[in-house]
Amino acid sequence: MKKIFSRPESLTAKRNIYCSGCGHGIVHRLIAEVIDELGIREKTIGVAPVGCAVFAYDYWNFDVTEAAHGRPPAVATGIKRVLPDRVVFTYQGDGDLAAIGTAETVHAANRGENITIIFVNNGVYGMTGGQMAPTTLIAQKTTTTPLGRDPKIAGYPIKISEALGQLEGSVYIERVTVNSPKNTIKAKRAIKKAFQNQIQNKGFSLVEVLSMCPIAWGVNPVEALKWIEQKMIPVFPLGVIKDKDLTAKGNL
Amino acid sequence: MGKIIINIEQCKGCKLCVIFCPKQLIKLSEKLNPAGYHPAEFIDNGQCNSCGLCYQMCPDVAIEVWKGEKR
Ligand SMILES: Cc1ncc(C[n+]2csc(CCOP(=O)(O)OP(=O)(O)O)c2C)c(N)n1
Ligand code: SF4
Ligand code: SF4
Ligand code: SF4
Ligand SMILES: [Mg+2]
Numbered sequence: 001m002k003k004i005f006s007r008p009e010s011l012t013a014k015r016n017i018y019c020s021g022c023g024h025g026i027v028h029r030l031i032a033e034v035i036d037e038l039g040i041r042e043k044t045i046g047v048a049p050v051g052c053a054v055f056a057y058d059y060w061n062f063d064v065t066e067a068a069h070g071r072p073p074a075v076a077t078g079i080k081r082v083l084p085d086r087v088v089f090t091y092q093g094d095g096d097l098a099a100i101g102t103a104e105t106v107h108a109a110n111r112g113e114n115i116t117i118i119f120v121n122n123g124v125y126g127m128t129g130g131q132m133a134p135t136t137l138i139a140q141k142t143t144t145t146p147l148g149r150d151p152k153i154a155g156y157p158i159k160i161s162e163a164l165g166q167l168e169g170s171v172y173i174e175r176v177t178v179n180s181p182k183n184t185i186k187a188k189r190a191i192k193k194a195f196q197n198q199i200q201n202k203g204f205s206l207v208e209v210l211s212m213c214p215i216a217w218g219v220n221p222v223e224a225l226k227w228i229e230q231k232m233i234p235v236f237p238l239g240v241i242k243d244k245d246l247t248a249k250g251n252l
Numbered sequence: 253m254g255k256i257i258i259n260i261e262q263c264k265g266c267k268l269c270v271i272f273c274p275k276q277l278i279k280l281s282e283k284l285n286p287a288g289y290h291p292a293e294f295i296d297n298g299q300c301n302s303c304g305l306c307y308q309m310c311p312d313v314a315i316e317v318w319k320g321e322k323r
Contacts (some may be wrong), residue, residue: 001320001321003320004254016312020264020266020289022311025311091284185308221266
């Protein structure tokens with residue numbers, strides 16, 4: 001018999017501390033597989049966020065640094081500019097990227113930094129106990145919106161990927177999810193492209209991944225898959241938001 | 253014919269592999285693992301086609317998929 005699927009080399013053997021059914025573990029694996037397939041493990045530098053994925057450096061088997069909450073794009077900018085031959089990516093939650101780190105995100109995109117961002121949108125601040133994030137859905141109950149998010153006082157779910165797509169500096173932005181094997185395989189393709197773009201010096205690439213947080217959503221892991229399908233995707237539609245490769249060919 | 257090997261120490265009993273196995277070859281064990289989860293268990297009846305759908309969904313990367321030689 002031959003082993004055909006197993007832990008990629010770019011993941012350590014360490015057991016992750018995520019809740020049962022958490023999407024972070026799947027996204028970590030996809031990134032690790034892409035790095036193995038591109039043969040860049042020895043020259044990749046990841047920038048981990050503050051959030052549930054704060055210990056990502058324990059799970060990835062390549063160089064990973066930590067940034068203050070929301071600041072990974074600024075840290076990645078510095079690393080990439082000093083070490084342009086390395087492949088530099090950030091891994092950020094929605095609180096990290098679209099709340100406290102909005103300025104860093106917008107300006108890294110606008111400067112067209114040649115970095116890759118993997119943006120894990122689970123619609124809440126998972127780590128701190130499931131508070132509302134800017135991405136929280138209307139009427140979604142969280143610990144800080146116990147009656148459901150009311151747009152009159154708390155605004156609307158932010159579509160930061162679409163907003164970043166409006167900036168001249170961004171090159172590739174796609175939204176994917178990991179709520180089924182089919183979608184997970186598609187997500188991997190997008191992540192691979194976002195890394196390849198950097199290797200080919202194309203510039204700022206971001207993949208938003210709609211990811212399960214069964215704990216903060218108050219559902220079980222199987223129900224969390226349906227939650228993405230029924231509640232998140234209608235607000236955060238999947239697909240390519242921007243791809244300068246396609247616009248150049250007149251296909252988008 | 254294929255098989256899977258589940259790392260029961262890392263499994264957190266989320267059932268995502270269970271619901272996506274097209275051959276219904278995975279169930280949760282009655283036993284508990286050291287972390288207190290009912291880990292997934294492979295029902296080895298020769299039906300596994302090594303499709304890897306269980307592997308694709310496992311948030312804990314606790315599944316290895318093996319494929320038999322072509323007969
Ligand atoms: C400067 C600063 N402000 C606030 C916090 C508290 N804090 C830690 S994680 C977090 C939100 C994380 O949410 P997200 O980025 O969506 O990640 P998730 O845990 O959902 O994956 C906050 C507000 C902090 N650690 N540092
Ligand atoms: S709180 Fe949510 S995001 Fe954090 S580990 Fe648990 S399921 Fe994952
Ligand atoms: S490889 Fe496919 S058939 Fe075999 S256990 Fe996994 S999901 Fe089931
Ligand atoms: S998907 Fe992984 S963690 Fe979840 S029950 Fe199956 S083997 Fe266990
Ligand atoms: Mg979050």
